[in-house]
Amino acid sequence: xxxxxxxxxxxxxxxxxxxxxxxxxxxxxxxxxxxxxxxxxxxxxxxxxxxxxxxxxxxxxxxxxxxxxxxxxxxxxxxxxxxxxxxxxxxxxxxxxxxxxxxxxxxxxxxxxxxxxxxxxxxxxxxxxxxxxxxxxxxxxxxxxxxxxxxxxxxxxxxxxxxxxxxxxxxxxxxxxxxxxxxxxxxxxxxxxxxxxxxxxxxxxxxxxxxxxxxxxxxxxxxxxxxxxxxxxxxxxxxxxxxxxxxxxxxxxxxxxxxxxxxxxxxxxxxxxxxxxxxxxxxxxxxxxxxxxxxxxxxxxxxxxxxxxxxxxxxxxxxxxxxxxxxxxxxxxxxxxxxxxxxxxxxxxxxxxxxxxxxxxxxxxxxxxxxxxxxxxxxxxxxxxxxxxxxxxxxxxxxxxxxxxxxxxxxxxxxxxxxxxxxxxxxxxxxxxxxxx
Amino acid sequence: xxxxxxxxxxxxxxxxxxxxxxxxxxxxxxxxxxxxxxxxxxxxxxxxxxxxxxxxxxxxxxxxxxxxxxxxxxxxxxxxxxxxxxxxxxxxxxxxxxxxxxxxxxxxxxxxxxxxxxxxxxxxxxxxxxxxxxxxxxxxxxxxxxxxxxxxxxxxxxxxxxxxxxxxxxxxxxxxxxxxxxxxxxxxxxxxxxxxxxxxxxxxxxxxxxxxxxxxxxxxxxxxxxxxxxxxxxxxxxxxxxxxxxxxxxxxxxxxxxxxxxxxxxxxxxxxxxxxxxxxxxxxxxxxxxxxxxxxxxxxxxxxxxxxxxxxxxxxxxxxxxxxxxxxxxxxxxxxxxxxxxxxxxxxxxxxxxxxxxxxxxxxxxxxxxx
Numbered sequence: 159x160x161x162x163x164x165x166x167x168x169x170x171x172x173x174x175x176x177x178x179x180x181x182x183x184x185x186x187x188x189x190x191x192x193x194x195x196x197x198x199x200x201x202x203x204x205x206x207x208x209x210x211x212x213x214x215x216x217x218x219x220x221x222x223x224x225x226x227x228x229x230x231x232x233x234x235x236x237x238x239x240x241x242x243x244x245x246x247x248x249x250x251x252x253x254x255x256x257x258x259x260x261x262x263x264x265x266x267x268x269x270x271x272x273x274x275x276x277x278x279x280x281x282x283x284x285x286x287x288x289x290x291x292x293x294x295x296x297x298x299x300x301x302x303x304x305x306x307x308x309x310x311x312x313x314x315x316x317x318x319x320x321x322x323x324x325x326x327x328x329x330x331x332x333x334x335x336x337x338x339x340x341x342x343x344x345x346x347x348x349x350x351x352x353x354x355x356x357x358x359x360x361x362x363x364x365x366x367x368x369x370x371x372x373x374x375x376x377x378x379x380x381x382x383x384x385x386x387x388x389x390x391x392x393x394x395x396x397x398x399x400x401x402x403x404x405x406x407x408x409x410x411x412x413x414x415x416x417x418x419x420x421x422x423x424x425x426x427x428x429x430x431x432x433x434x435x436x437x438x439x440x441x442x443x444x445x446x447x448x449x450x451x452x453x454x455x456x457x458x459x460x461x462x463x464x465x466x467x468x469x470x471x472x473x474x475x476x477x478x479x480x481x482x483x484x485x486x487x488x489x490x491x492x493x494x495x496x497x498x499x500x501x502x503x504x505x506x507x508x509x510x511x512x513x514x515x516x517x518x519x520x521x522x523x524x525x526x527x528x529x530x531x532x533x534x535x536x537x538x539x540x541x542x543x544x545x546x547x548x549x550x551x552x553x554x555x556x557x558x559x560x561x562x563x564x565x566x567x568x569x570x571x572x573x574x575x576x577x578x579x580x581x582x583x584x585x586x587x588x589x590x591x592x593x594x595x
Numbered sequence: 596x597x598x599x600x601x602x603x604x605x606x607x608x609x610x611x612x613x614x615x616x617x618x619x620x621x622x623x624x625x626x627x628x629x630x631x632x633x634x635x636x637x638x639x640x641x642x643x644x645x646x647x648x649x650x651x652x653x654x655x656x657x658x659x660x661x662x663x664x665x666x667x668x669x670x671x672x673x674x675x676x677x678x679x680x681x682x683x684x685x686x687x688x689x690x691x692x693x694x695x696x697x698x699x700x701x702x703x704x705x706x707x708x709x710x711x712x713x714x715x716x717x718x719x720x721x722x723x724x725x726x727x728x729x730x731x732x733x734x735x736x737x738x739x740x741x742x743x744x745x746x747x748x749x750x751x752x753x754x755x756x757x758x759x760x761x762x763x764x765x766x767x768x769x770x771x772x773x774x775x776x777x778x779x780x781x782x783x784x785x786x787x788x789x790x791x792x793x794x795x796x797x798x799x800x801x802x803x804x805x806x807x808x809x810x811x812x813x814x815x816x817x818x819x820x821x822x823x824x825x826x827x828x829x830x831x832x833x834x835x836x837x838x839x840x841x842x843x844x845x846x847x848x849x850x851x852x853x854x855x856x857x858x859x860x861x862x863x864x865x866x867x868x869x870x871x872x873x874x875x876x877x878x879x880x881x882x883x884x885x886x887x888x889x890x891x892x893x894x895x896x897x898x899x900x901x902x903x904x905x906x907x908x909x910x911x912x913x914x915x916x917x918x919x920x921x922x923x924x925x926x927x928x929x930x931x932x933x934x935x936x937x938x939x940x941x942x943x944x945x946x947x948x949x950x951x952x953x954x955x956x957x958x959x960x961x962x963x964x965x966x
Binding site: 511513514515525526529554555558559560561562563564566 | 742743744745746750771772773774775776842844847879880920944946960962964965966
């Protein structure tokens with residue numbers, strides 16, 4: 159009911175100035191206004207923008223997600239530098255908390271380097287189960303506001319609020335500020351928000367004022383806003399394209415803005431055209447709530463390089479089981495199996511094979527990827543191995559009994575029986591001998 | 596080298612040999628066709644190192660010689676030349692082939708004929724002949740069941756061997772991909788009785804089958820346990836065999852299927868084809884509900900809808916439902932020549948046998964699907 163009252167109040171002033179703490183719209187022409195909203199609020203975090211009430215595309219990003227969750231669960235760590243990541247010799251930083259980031263630690267950095275930069279940091283291995291549970295809670299809060307939530311990863315999502323204002327009686331800016339508060343109060347972690355006319359701008363905006371940020375970029379200023387940024391901020395420009403563009407003397411978005419679309423297209427092909435649009439702040443990609451899974455994969459990096467089949471296939475079996483578990487959980491089956499290896503000189507080798515009926519069985523994934531692996535055993539030391547599956551088909555066609563090799567059928571039956579036992583008694587209740595070796 | 600060949604004859608011969616050439620080659624000369632002119636003939640040879648094909652065509656040779664040029668390019672040129680024209684091939688300076696016909700003139704880069712790999716056939720001790728029609732039948736009734744799965748490379752071909760039953764021997768061709776199996780046999784030709792069981796690769800089967808459509812008469816077959824040669828009138832194919840062991844398929848052919856279903860084969864195929872319109876790209880299963888002298892075919896696709904059709908049949912055993920992959924079913928029905936098809940069933944999860952009432956020497960086994 160109080161929300162209803164707010165709306166009536168708010169309609170009297172233009173909705174261009176919002177206090178993120180008391181969630182009240184303030185008079186944009188009166189900077190010293192203290193009377194509106196909750197009296198004790200100091201209006202320390204004000205959001206002001208002439209297009210505030212017209213924008214509806216948001217990007218929401220959790221602040222140092224894994225680290226924040228761990229700090230929430232162990233308040234003793236609140237002020238300690240905290241790094242989440244693998245602890246082994248080749249571990250990398252998944253997430254560094256903001257204290258650790260002040261020492262120069264960032265994600266994807268090798269752990270030994272992070273330790274050097276920040277010797278007093280506490281290092282915790284990631285607990286994906288926990289993070290995924292928190293992620294689901296956050297997503298539930300998002301979906302209560304709009305059905306158009308497009309998750310990008312475990313800790314970020316796009317939201318489209320078009321047309322929700324009539325339903326909620328509030329505009330997107332208010333709903334987002336309220337949502338950020340709710341996530342803080344109920345879940346105990348903080349988020350940063352970007353509100354803009356499209357996905358591209360929203361994603362850049364959310365990154366501008368982390369943590370606990372809320373940045374608005376409107377249509378009127380998008381070009382000037384982008385002009386100050388380096389081209390690497392453009393989604394889809396990786397290291398290679400950036401290096402190519404740098405060679406051509408392009409490093410800032412402002413330079414791209416001044417070029418003709420046709421010149422860019424000639425030079426960089428299709429991506430050149432898209433570059434031109436994005437540089438001007440135009441992005442017409444819609445927000446898709448259900449992103450279809452196109453592939454499922456699992457990979458692992460070793461502590462020491464491996465080159466023997468028997469060492470690699472042991473890991474391959476675990477990966478096959480991981481992928482198979484995911485497939486079974488999602489009730490999917492795929493036809494193309496891809497094996498990925500990374501050599502000690504960081505060269506990536508992939509091999510894939512398509513089978514004539516989709517599968518979700520670890521046995522089949524293992525058998526086929528092992529066959530591909532056999533051909534790649536030649537003394538080369540490898541540091542990483544992975545399996546992926548794609549080209550999903552119907553479950554009805556998957557893993558039908560084999561006519562010619564009854565062993566295959568039997569193996570499939572054993573695997574299904576094992577899955578049932580696991581369903582009843584837990585994942586570690588039964589294992590194949592080969593995983594014990 | 597200088598020769599003149601009638602365009603249609605050249606096109607036909609090139610058409611046969613160029614399909615052996617892979618589109619992408621790491622060894623450049625494998626993209627080429629070898630042209631050898633001598634006497635009153637031109638011989639064209641192509642190979643992918645697993646198969647080699649040589650075909651002769653009559654030509655007027657004014658200067659004998661040989662060279663190699665890109666097979667696909669030469670084929671495309673000849674294909675586009677007008678019907679009935681005379682094509683002149685002249686080797687200039689040993690490294691350029693000039694192709695002229697009417698007012699057209701092409702110059703093609705050549706590679707040295709000495710570098711063209713010649714496949715050795717070795718000793719081929721087992722020799723027999725099959726009539727074109729006989730070989731065609733063996734191939735057609737089996738090839739659709741060949742597996743494409745690389746992991747089981749030994750299923751990537753037709754298993755040709757001598758089968759013994761009741762003291763009689765026959766020549767039998769079997770192919771399977773683990774979902775269906777096709778078995779076809781014929782009288783054992785003289786000279787074949789001591790041949791080893793061999794697996795003829797899918798690509799070779801395809802190339803041989805193509806020649807069978809155009810060259811009549813007997814095909815002379817010679818083989819060892821690693822190679823096979825098919826000699827046609829004017830053309831020869833030599834191929835490596837698949838180095839593997841074909842699984843013991845005989846134990847998967849059910850002997851005790853006692854529920855007999857018989858119906859009009861064409862009507863059945865048409866019904867299956869109609870109801871499977873509904874099945875999405877992803878799933879292809881068709882459910883068959885067996886009732887007393889009536890079949891109900893149905894397809895249920897969560898994406899596009901449902902289909903149902905009834906069909907009269909002769910059936911008197913237990914009523915139950917069984918599912919098949921509609922494409923596999925249609926592949927088999929297309930090979931059945933009798934008016935009626937006989938289907939022998941056991942239960943919804945057991946391999947099912949399909950028989951041609953006109954031809955006792957063929958047999959198909961199909962694995963059901965869960966429905």
